[in-house]
Amino acid sequence: MDGPTDSTVIGIALPLTGRQKALGLEMRMAAEHVVAMINENGGVNEKRIDVRFFDDACSVVGGAASVRAARDAKPSMAAMFGHPCPSVANSIAPLYATERVFAFFTGTLATRGSIVVDVQPLQFRLTSDASLASIIADSLNSTPKDARVAIVRDRTAYATSLMQQVVGLLVKNGRAPVLIETFAGGDKDFRALSERARLAGITHLAFAGFPAEALLLFDDLGRVVPGLQIVAPDTLAVPEFTLAAGVSLTRVSVVLPLAAAAFPRVAEDKYKRLSVAGQLPSRNALTIVAAIEAWAGAAAHAKSFDAQAVSATLVQTAQPTVMGDLVFDVRGTALLPSVAVHRWLDGAWRPVGRSP
Template sequence: MSKKFSLATLAIAATLVVACGEEKKEEAAAESTTTTTEAAAPAASTTQEAAATPAPAPAEGDIVIAVAGPMTGDLAAFGEQLKRGAEKAIADINAKGGVLGRQLKLEIGDDQCDPKQAVQVANDLVKKGVSFVAGHFCSGSSIPASDVYAEEGIVQITPASTNPDFTEVPASKGVKTIFRTCGRDDAQGIFAGPWLAKTYTGKKVAILDDKSAYGQGLANETAKNFEASGGTVAIRDTYTAKEKDFSALISKLKDGAIDAVYVGGYHNDVGLMMRQAREQGFNADFISADAMNTAELWSISGPAGEGLRYSDGASAVNLDSAKAVVEAFRADKYEPEGYTLNSYAAIQAWAEAATKAGSIEGAKVADALRAAPIPTVLGDLSFNEKGDLTKVNYAWYVWNKEGKAVQEPLN
């Protein structure tokens, strides 16, 4: 049974219950009941007494929403960020009365950043009747899962997937229910490429990727913008994700006298790559992107991670809009790093849009998301027709010797 059919059935049943309760009143009252998408309204009455005390609409159950990502596996640190953000957002929203007078209930999907598993997770969440999904994390998972959600008319907002195809392809097919609360690889490439060309003028730069949708997208866009700014890529290579020995690749970089290495990939590989590079006496600068935004990187790299630079959206932890939420996280001994606030904002934006639309129907919520800026912990978010943010402020972060990633001042 589809979600849309279930809601309609509940609405009709609710109308019948109200009508039966009004049988002893004037016959006109039973004939004036009104049904909406979300719930049946009380039956109208021509008497002053009924107008003053209308019959209450029957309460509906919880609204089921979900967060999906790598809750287990090598990238579980990011799944934890998404889950923490989702749980906190739901707790805060429910404490204020929920959405449309109903409480939110969270389902958690674990895809381990595996595309096939992501599709299975998406199908399972549909069967559980979810009205919204915050996720997934990896672009390679979010993209195939989005086909499932789009077919069901379910709004999906990823807090982390940056591959342009996540929104570009659905938009080209007329799909309006796909969004993200993060930037895109092409935008990061525009930010990183020219910086590399300026910083390493006359020096040798290598660009690597892990063959994933995320890694390739970042590396390709950065290389394109690096070359457009006058740079020349000395080595363009790939590696296998979750590799345990990068000796051959490091030897190739050493032999090429590389001064800087840009890596499109995830923190677990980059952390290990840097550690092995330093052990082998290869001291080139390493530069990457937003997937380095987790404290787990340092636990893998150790002191070898010092100096690693990565691009990401400017941190929201110091924004006035995030102050109360950040303080609450820290009071619970949790630092809202990485995509925690992006996940919180995804649910916050959906809830606000549903409230404005007066409905949890996907198409109506999607229209409301695009209609006007939505206030969130990340600030006021505006979405374009493709579902992308209209503005993302990027910044550089650098890991210091204390094992902390420090944001550099914005230009």
């Protein structure tokens, strides 16, 4: 059956060159697939969707060039999607607002802490439903009331910031850690630290440090505090740790992004073309698909491509997408289940007790 002959244009800005080129190319392929799917089903408001791609190179300079291109293409370009690098999206959001261009930021999911503070008109984004720190804190908060929690970290800025947030959330919930330990990067002797954990009766521990340090510490802890359970960020989900951890793997949980398989709609027939050689698409690819689907659904519901009308519809009604029915708040943010606690099962890190 012939599709619609009239068309409307959307822009998609992705890193098609530079260090994030592979990410951009995968997202481009996913975008092309979903647009083809929409057009095969009659388009939107009896119009075919045409796409113009822009290379933002995952840089602020490239992002700003995309804004200018979108500005110059008005009113024929109905919306701009992409900018998967959060730092770029945050930097150029005010430029899109100034030019009154409808922008839908998508891709690498930022945490709540990196969302643009100021509410910008005509802007939407997909972001994670919780920060890494809150997932770790929730994991510790869910332990039995008599559990005794320790925080162990190295002195890097990342580990310090992460664990300060975790401690604050634990204290807020009345579960202050009974032991907080720091160690110097490159430490090889953790016997004293392990002994302090034993004397304090520690049952659960949050760790932030490098894999090499984790291997040494967890080996000591395993001998001194055999029943100890450990939760850590995704820095430990690397072969350097998993191939050498041995029995420690049975005691460790890590916080990782949910894979595409966590979203049941990916298995539907209409999305099969997103898979390549039997491999499901990445979360980044799914976000560009979901963003375009949400916009198209809102435009159809509003019977208009007008940016104000589409924006109002996105906030007022849920839009069905590959990642579930998306609901946007007044800031234009859709919170997605994005990270969860994983355990090592059957040779892989698998999410525990979490589904969208």
